Amino acid sequence: MPLRFQDDFLKKLEYLHVVSRREFAGQNRADRRTPKRGRGIEFADHRPYTPGDDFRHIDWNTYRRLNRLLLRMFDEEQDLPIYLVLDVSASMAEPSKFDMARRLAAALCYVGLAHLDRLTIITFTKGLAHESSPGRGKGKIFRVFDLLEKMEAGGPTDLRASCKEFAARSRQIGLTVVISDFLDSTGADVGLKILRTLGHDVFAVHVTSRADRDPGAFGDARFVDAETGELRDLEVTPRLADAYMQAWEKHTEELVRFCGRYGIGYVRADAERPFEEIVLKAFRQGRFLA
Amino acid sequence: MTFGGLAAWQAWLLLGAAAAAAAWLFLLKVRPPRVIVPSLLLWRKVLDEAREQTLWERIRRAVSLAVTILIAVALAAAIARPSRQVRAASSASARAPRVLIVLDSSWSMLGRTRSGETRWERAVAEARRVAAGAAGSDIAIATTAEGLVEGPTADLSSIDTALDRLQPAGSTASGWPRLSGAEVHFLTDGAVARALDSAVVLHSVFEAADNVGITAFDVRPALDGTDSDEAYVEIGNFGPAQNVRITMTRGAQSLIDRRADMAAGDALRQVVTLPRGGAADLRVRIDAPKDSLPADDEAFGWIEASRPLLVTVVSSQPSWLAPVFAATPGIRAVTISPAGYRPGDENIVIFDRTVPPTPSAKPALYIAPPAGAWVGSTPDRLEPKPQWTTPAAHPLLAGVDPFTFSIERARIYEPAKFTAIARSAAGTPLVWAGDDPGRARAAILAFGPGDSNLAAAPAFPVLIGNAIDWLARPAAPGARRIGRAAFDASVLRVIGPGNVGLPVIQIPGERVAMLRSPGLYTAEAAASRTTFAVNIADPDVSNLSRSTIATSQATVAVGEGISPRPWWLYLIALAFAAVLVEWWTWLRRITV
Numbered sequence: 001m002p003l004r005f006q007d008d009f010l011k012k013l014e015y016l017h018v019v020s021r022r023e024f025a026g027q028n029r030a031d032r033r034t035p036k037r038g039r040g041i042e043f044a045d046h047r048p049y050t051p052g053d054d055f056r057h058i059d060w061n062t063y064r065r066l067n068r069l070l071l072r073m074f075d076e077e078q079d080l081p082i083y084l085v086l087d088v089s090a091s092m093a094e095p096s097k098f099d100m101a102r103r104l105a106a107a108l109c110y111v112g113l114a115h116l117d118r119l120t121i122i123t124f125t126k127g128l129a130h131e132s133s134p135g136r137g138k139g140k141i142f143r144v145f146d147l148l149e150k151m152e153a154g155g156p157t158d159l160r161a162s163c164k165e166f167a168a169r170s171r172q173i174g175l176t177v178v179i180s181d182f183l184d185s186t187g188a189d190v191g192l193k194i195l196r197t198l199g200h201d202v203f204a205v206h207v208t209s210r211a212d213r214d215p216g217a218f219g220d221a222r223f224v225d226a227e228t229g230e231l232r233d234l235e236v237t238p239r240l241a242d243a244y245m246q247a248w249e250k251h252t253e254e255l256v257r258f259c260g261r262y263g264i265g266y267v268r269a270d271a272e273r274p275f276e277e278i279v280l281k282a283f284r285q286g287r288f289l290a
Numbered sequence: 291m292t293f294g295g296l297a298a299w300q301a302w303l304l305l306g307a308a309a310a311a312a313a314w315l316f317l318l319k320v321r322p323p324r325v326i327v328p329s330l331l332l333w334r335k336v337l338d339e340a341r342e343q344t345l346w347e348r349i350r351r352a353v354s355l356a357v358t359i360l361i362a363v364a365l366a367a368a369i370a371r372p373s374r375q376v377r378a379a380s381s382a383s384a385r386a387p388r389v390l391i392v393l394d395s396s397w398s399m400l401g402r403t404r405s406g407e408t409r410w411e412r413a414v415a416e417a418r419r420v421a422a423g424a425a426g427s428d429i430a431i432a433t434t435a436e437g438l439v440e441g442p443t444a445d446l447s448s449i450d451t452a453l454d455r456l457q458p459a460g461s462t463a464s465g466w467p468r469l470s471g472a473e474v475h476f477l478t479d480g481a482v483a484r485a486l487d488s489a490v491v492l493h494s495v496f497e498a499a500d501n502v503g504i505t506a507f508d509v510r511p512a513l514d515g516t517d518s519d520e521a522y523v524e525i526g527n528f529g530p531a532q533n534v535r536i537t538m539t540r541g542a543q544s545l546i547d548r549r550a551d552m553a554a555g556d557a558l559r560q561v562v563t564l565p566r567g568g569a570a571d572l573r574v575r576i577d578a579p580k581d582s583l584p585a586d587d588e589a590f591g592w593i594e595a596s597r598p599l600l601v602t603v604v605s606s607q608p609s610w611l612a613p614v615f616a617a618t619p620g621i622r623a624v625t626i627s628p629a630g631y632r633p634g635d636e637n638i639v640i641f642d643r644t645v646p647p648t649p650s651a652k653p654a655l656y657i658a659p660p661a662g663a664w665v666g667s668t669p670d671r672l673e674p675k676p677q678w679t680t681p682a683a684h685p686l687l688a689g690v691d692p693f694t695f696s697i698e699r700a701r702i703y704e705p706a707k708f709t710a711i712a713r714s715a716a717g718t719p720l721v722w723a724g725d726d727p728g729r730a731r732a733a734i735l736a737f738g739p740g741d742s743n744l745a746a747a748p749a750f751p752v753l754i755g756n757a758i759d760w761l762a763r764p765a766a767p768g769a770r771r772i773g774r775a776a777f778d779a780s781v782l783r784v785i786g787p788g789n790v791g792l793p794v795i796q797i798p799g800e801r802v803a804m805l806r807s808p809g810l811y812t813a814e815a816a817a818s819r820t821t822f823a824v825n826i827a828d829p830d831v832s833n834l835s836r837s838t839i840a841t842s843q844a845t846v847a848v849g850e851g852i853s854p855r856p857w858w859l860y861l862i863a864l865a866f867a868a869v870l871v872e873w874w875t876w877l878r879r880i881t882v
Contacts, residue, residue: 091328157329183329212328220322225330232330232337233322237347240336247332 003099003106003145009276013107014114014138018082018175018288046070080117081174083200084108085166086151087207088123090226091183093153096271097209100278101179102148104205104269107279108177109144113137118174121147124162125155156227157184159191167198176200177288181207182255189258196262203265203288206255210272213248215241297426301370305363312362316355350875357872364865368858371422371446388442389424390469391417394478395433395458397772397826401479401499401834402582409495413477414453416493420475421449432467434484435459435773436804442469459773459806480839481830496837500529502578503586503832505557507825509572509593512563519564519593521572527552528833529580536576538562540593541569564593570821571810586832590810590823598622599762604631605642610745614754621758637762643738649724653731653761655754658701658738665734666704676700676714676737684711685760686723686733690749697742703734723760725780731761731815772808772824777801780815787811 005013049058049069057071084105092098105121112119116136121144123129132147134140159180176195182188182204195202210216215236223232234240252268259266265288269278296304327333393399399410421429430441431452436459440452466484476486479496486492506524513520525534531553538546550558564572572591581587601623603611608625615623624636628644639652645659661667676699678692692712700718707726710719722734735753739745777784777794781801784792787809795802805811805824813820826832 094328097328181328183331185329185331209328215327216325221325222322223330223333224324224326226326226328228330230330232333234333234337239347243336244332247336251332251335 003103003148005106005110010110012276012280013110016111016284017115018080018108018111018117043072043074045073047073080112080115081172082108082112082117082119083166083171083174083176084119084121085162085176085178085180086121086123087125087157087159087178087180088129088151088153088155089125089157090154091157091181092207093226094209094211094271097181097207097212098153100269100271100275101205101207102151103275104207104279105179106141106144106148107275109134110138110141113140113144119144120171122166123151124159124166126158127161128165129155158186159184159188160186160194161191163191163194167194173199174201175203177203177205179205179207181209181212183212188255192258192264193262196264201265202262203267204255204259206252206266206268208252208268208270213245215244296370301367301372304366304370308362308366309359312359313355316358354872354875357868357875361865361868361872364861364868368861368865371858388428388430388469388472389420390430390432390442390467390472390474391420392432392434392467392474392476393417393456394476394480394482395435395456396479396482397458397585397828397831398479398481398583398834399458399495400583400585401501403497403499409479409497410458412495413479413493414456416477416495417453417475418450420477420493421446421453424473428472430467430469430472431456432469433459434466434478434482437467438469442472457806459804478839479834480837481834483838492839494837494839496839498837499582499834500580501582501586501832501834502527502529502532502534502552502576502580503583503829504574504576504589504825504827505586505829505832506559506827507574507589507591507823509564509591509823518566521562521564521574521591523560523562523574523589524827525550525552525558525576526829526832527554527556527558527578528835529578529582530554531556532578532580534558534576534578536560536574538572538574540564540572543568568593570594572823582834583832585808586826586828588808589825589827590808592810592821592823594620599638599758600624600636601638601640601758602626602631602634602636603640603642604628604644605640606644608642610739611640611642614751638758643740649729649732651730654733655757655761656732656734657744658735658741659703661701664705666706667701671702672699673702673714673716673718674699676716676718676720678720679713679715681712681721684723686721686753686756687711688756690753690756692720692749694747694749695737695742695744696747697737699741700736701741703736705734708732708734727780731780733757733761771828772805772826775803775805775824777803777813778815781813783814785812785814 046059046062047070049071053071057073059070059072062068062070086101086105088098092101109119109121113134113136118133118136120131120133122131130151134143134147157180159178159182178192178195180188184191192202192204218236218238218241220233220235223234224230225232256266258264267278267282267288269282273282393410393413395410399408399413401409403409403412417431421431425446426444428442428444429446429449430438430443431449432438433456439456440448443449474487474490475493476490477493477495478484480494481496503526504523505526506522509519509521511520512518521538523536523538525536527534531551533549534552535549536546536558537544545562545564546560552558570593572593574589574591576587599621601615601621603615603623603625604627605611605625606627612623612625615621628641631639631646633639633651636652639650639654641650641654641656641659643658643660645656645662645665647662647664649664656665659665661669661671676697678695678697681687681690681692697720700714700720702718703722705722705724707729708722708724710721711723712721713719718736720736722736724732724734735744737744744750777800779796779800781794784794784801784803784805786792786805787807792803792805792811808825810821810823813822830836
């Protein structure tokens, strides 16, 4: 399915920017404040002159009033490292769900690229599968589209192993967005906790579909786990269906509670909801985009 | 337990196999549809939790399995047709290779019992049980009226079919049905006394019942010397005292419509004068509250005199015949000259010393016909003073004393397709009878009033009466009884009530038909027809409180209220009900 967006939607995205609750050091100059003091244009503070400092930063007006040599400090504005960690396991293979995940990734990429953020798209299944950095600038969005369109879902999910692998490589800490259905038998919370422990500002985008929430039909059925191929013959009675739906609600509540406890942003993206509504409303309500 | 459709081991094998197959098919799940789900993670959580199950959820599968097996077993059992062991003393003994089941088909078997079924239905149900109990043996079915009607055969379905079509016929066959080496079961109410062999297993369907019936009905010439007729009806009350309504109609005319209080065991007799003229059919009907046998509530009569025979006398000198017809009731004679005769609607033609060029199309008596082509004679062929010899037995000559005839001369004929039934000592035929199938009957008298003392002979009126009966009334008139009836060989067709033709069996010398119900019947011959009434009118039949079965006789009492339906019908119904239960179980399965 092509992931291209309409021009008017792209314009709307350009007015948004990814909100990071913390400041991270970037690599290149951009328009995000960083904890560094440097050559920005935004005055930050003074500090005493020490030999070797650049004379050009001495505040001579202050010297005249206070007779002390003080240097003017400016905020360094750099780019924000954004890691889009996308679940491409078989559980995401349902077309509506996978499309929603990819379109969300594309939209977030565009917002980031529009603000010169440094994007890294990482896919995972039982481990990290593919990592790609499209570059900087809005023009790179087409590379992102191409990349996402070529993606295929398959394989089991292991968010914990994937996050361990993510942590094993030296990276700048930044904003990490995990887009997944979080149907992970090993437990999604451990993986998210690892990312949080690394110092990343973590956002969980919970992509769901109707098939996740509701068994749909009654009667005898042979359920096949899309990831493991495990078979389970079930006789779905209304009572059992109710129990399943309650279990799903409980699973979601636990994920929300976990995210709240560890300061992880949570946004739920139901595949049946309009995509633009999720991006323009849900993400803003979740304080992920502003 | 015995099985009518299969041998016992086959039946049990079938039942076992059906139960096993049903259980196997139940447990052999149909491959369910595959549903690919993102993850079984949550399903595992749900199933691992101890779910609260209702009692129905826990037992539903077991109930469904039991019902499925029940359906299969019921259907298999319906095929095997199980039955209880016959309760006859003989059934406990070694199974006979042949079984003869005889049903009493007297009319009293139509008597209704307290449980609402008739004795006949009860007997048929018992016959089915006896047949089912003798499964594997050769079985034959017979009735007292028709003799052997089915079998011997081991095919129970043939026996069932035969039992379905049998009905009481009310008469007795020529002999007791026999089947060599067979164990005989006789199912009867004992209304009619029969001498039975001691080996016969008697099944009694007798149950005393109240009844009112017409025990006698007939039409006869009035005894008061007038030319009218009278009907005699007798009604018997074989129940408690009750009020009986009696109606008698003649054609559309009502003759009697009255009520009579009859005491228990009372008999009511009534004679009704029937004036000449009017319809010939007479019908009597009774209605009473305590009446178990409808068949004897109606009786029919036929007033022969209301339809007099038309006799045309073709003669130039008929005066000598006039006294004979004047004294015979029921005959209307018309005299016509030979030149003026044309065939009309007469029943009989008497040619007195004349002969048509071809044999008459109507039944005809030729008295001393002149020489002609078809009678095969010449004028000079005569035998003077012939002497009678003892004539052959023939209806024409029944009761005729030939030696009262004094004959001067007899003519010698050689008619084709006629038989000489009386000859002179010299061998000259004196009386010819023509009874060729497809032609009207005819008789030729070889001497006339000018050749003999025919007009004055005492045997002449008898001879004329015989001739009229033989020529125009091929079947004996008057009331007949229900059952097997013999008719004259000339009868071609017997038409019963409702204008329905009856099958007529031809046996040497006569025709036989089965008269199965009361009513008016017509027997048709080539050129004549006779109507006669058939009634039950038998006190033995109407008295349903009496049985000739002695209490000392070893009988198998057939219980009250036994349904005539075989088991397998109930098994089919059970299977259907079980299907409904299973269907309900299935619905509960998906809507709980």
